[in-house]
Amino acid sequence: MTPLRLRPDNFTPPTRTPWGGRRIVEAIKAGLPDLGDDGEHDVVGEAWEFSIDPAFPSRVADGRLLAEALPEAATTPMLVKLLDTADELSVQVHPPDDYAALPPGHSGKPEAWYVLAREPGAGLWLGLRDGVTREALSSALAAHADLRPMLTFVPVSPGDCFVIAPGTVHAVGAGVTLVEPQLVRPGQTGTTYRFWDWNRRYDAAGHRSPSGQPRPLHVADSLAVTAFDDQRGAAYVASLRRRPEPIVAAAGATRDRLCTLGVMSVERLRGDGTLVIPALAALAALVVVRGRLTIRAGDASTAARCGETLALPSEIGAFSVTLEDAEAIMTWCRG
Incomplete structure (x- = not known):
């Protein structure tokens, strides 16, 4: 999907x-x-x-x-x-x-x-x-x-x-x-x-x-x-107050956990580069608040820019996010 x-x-x-x-x-x-x-x-x-x-x-x-x-x-x-x-x-x-x-x-x-x-x-x-x-x-x-x-x-x-x-x-x-x-x-x-x-x-x-x-x-x-x-x-x-917790860093891009809210993880993807996100096995929301990004899953790609929100189905599996001087907030709930 x-x-x-x-x-x-x-x-x-x-x-x-x-x-x-x-x-x-x-x-x-x-x-x-x-x-x-x-x-x-x-x-x-x-x-x-x-x-x-x-x-x-x-x-x-x-x-x-x-x-x-x-x-x-x-x-x-x-x-x-x-x-x-x-x-x-x-x-x-x-x-x-x-x-x-x-x-x-x-x-x-x-x-x-x-x-x-x-x-x-x-x-x-x-x-x-x-x-x-x-x-x-x-x-x-x-x-x-x-x-x-x-x-x-x-x-x-x-x-x-x-x-x-x-x-x-x-x-x-x-x-x-x-x-x-x-x-x-x-x-x-x-x-x-x-x-x-x-x-x-x-x-x-x-x-x-x-x-x-x-x-x-x-x-x-x-x-x-x-x-x-x-x-x-x-x-x-x-x-x-919550401080960001690093999850992964790639060349020019970072994925941080901003906080947890009950079963929800609130994360920030930021920078200029590509992050690989292992399968979450959960529905996720991705709100782009600066710049542009492209999600690639399998052979498909989806671009989004500042002000747009994507719903990521749980069946999407592992995916990559290429950030272009971008920042996005990703939320998903643990099963």
């Missing part, structure tokens, strides 16, 4: 991501077909690059759902997104899979963040500061207070990687572009609970407006699933 090229325009609407920016369409996916006119996508906060989520499933070029074109995808827990922020995301937390109040058809959503780009001084909000109790946080939320003094801000650089476990209070700050692999129960939708949305209001089109409406919050559920007994401050941030 050969890799399947996924449509590059699986964007969520701006009413869902009013904090979105322009880097996904103007930089990462610039010039790709099937994106429509440049002005068509005023704000793009998310591109669901590899997804079987019922809300925003991936499709192949002929319009079929990924799970129809490649049946083994129907049982994968992998979800891989691109995120780009012009404004802060809401302060949020994800529940564990066994949270009793999860609605039917919903699951937890452990995730990882790999930073691609950032504006000067931009960063992430990760965890609570020392001394912040459940009672103090609850009181601040009830008073619609500014939560920033209770949160830990972490400036970031391209290449930084963090694992966000269930129960971690977090938000992506303004001016950050990242890859976000997630684990979601197959066929279900991952759940996010919003603590606080910076006291913002939006009109019906998703634009900031003093006369608009706030987005819904989920304070009771947020407090219920937050891991208040975790470490705090810098020590907690250090526990979330």
Whole structure:
């Protein structure tokens, strides 16, 4: 079997991501077909690059759902997104899979963040500061207070990687572009609970407006699933940070493991050269975030450029990846 090229325009609407920016369409996916006119996508906060989520499933070029074109995808827990922020995301937390109040058809959503780009001084909000109790946080939320003094801000650089476990209070700050692999129960939708949305209001089109409406919050559920007994401050941030682990290096190219997320391996292929990947015996997603590459398996070859995503069937066997000043994020799940 050969890799399947996924449509590059699986964007969520701006009413869902009013904090979105322009880097996904103007930089990462610039010039790709099937994106429509440049002005068509005023704000793009998310591109669901590899997804079987019922809300925003991936499709192949002929319009079929990924799970129809490649049946083994129907049982994968992998979800891989691109995120780009012009404004802060809401302060949020994800529940564990066994949270009793999860609605039917919903699951937890452990995730990882790999930073691609950032504006000067931009960063992430990760965890609570020392001394912040459940009672103090609850009181601040009830008073619609500014939560920033209770949160830990972490400036970031391209290449930084963090694992966000269930129960971690977090938000992506303004001016950050990242890859976000997630684990979601197959066929279900991952759940996010919003603590606080910076006291913002939006009109019906998703634009900031003093006369608009706030987005819904989920304070009771947020407090219920937050891991208040975790470490705090810098020590907690250090526990979330992951350093690349070399897997193999060839002339000019490297394959590194960025992190593991449950059964998922999140890897980076980078450089200018050819890597040989032994058979994974698992479905994989390959998101190209810089340059161009060519996959060769047997007598077949498939090229992809920045902004494109390929689904690699488990039956593809061993393959090579020739990188042309490229970087790609590959995710796959151990059996």
